[in-house]
Amino acid sequence: MKKVLLFFIFTCSFVVGLNAQVYAVAASKADFAKEKSKGIITFRFGSDVLPETILTNSENFAENFTTVFDAAKYVGTFTMKENTEMNRLMLGRLLIMCGVEVVEFDGAQLPVYQFSNEQLK
Numbered sequence: 001m002k003k004v005l006l007f008f009i010f011t012c013s014f015v016v017g018l019n020a021q022v023y024a025v026a027a028s029k030a031d032f033a034k035e036k037s038k039g040i041i042t043f044r045f046g047s048d049v050l051p052e053t054i055l056t057n058s059e060n061f062a063e064n065f066t067t068v069f070d071a072a073k074y075v076g077t078f079t080m081k082e083n084t085e086m087n088r089l090m091l092g093r094l095l096i097m098c099g100v101e102v103v104e105f106d107g108a109q110l111p112v113y114q115f116s117n118e119q120l121k
Contacts, residue, residue, distance in 0.1 A: 039083030064090040092116030
């Protein structure tokens with residue numbers, strides 16, 4: 001019986017681990033449209049995305065946008081140097097480099113590449 005219980009606990013832990021995804025949450029559709037037009041985009045990140053990871057990786061995109069991260073709220077604010085499609089698409093690359101797999105947007109969970117192609121262009 002002990003072996004069955006341990007096997008059950010191990011199996012549940014494994015399944016939960018597979019379903020966990022690193023995520024970011026975008027603003028509502030209307031708010032995101034305003035952010036995009038202004039060139040200042042915010043994301044609330046899951047606790048599995050470390051602030052250091054975002055700040056360190058964003059250094060690679062210093063010519064595209066500036067990054068401010070509020071560690072208490074886990075919110076990153078990205079201000080485009082020039083509000084161009086290319087600079088916004090680089091934000092999608094930053095998300096991928098930080099290990100973000102899913103962006104919650106408008107009630108749906110989108111893979112980062114899909115969010116980038118549909119919303120950051």
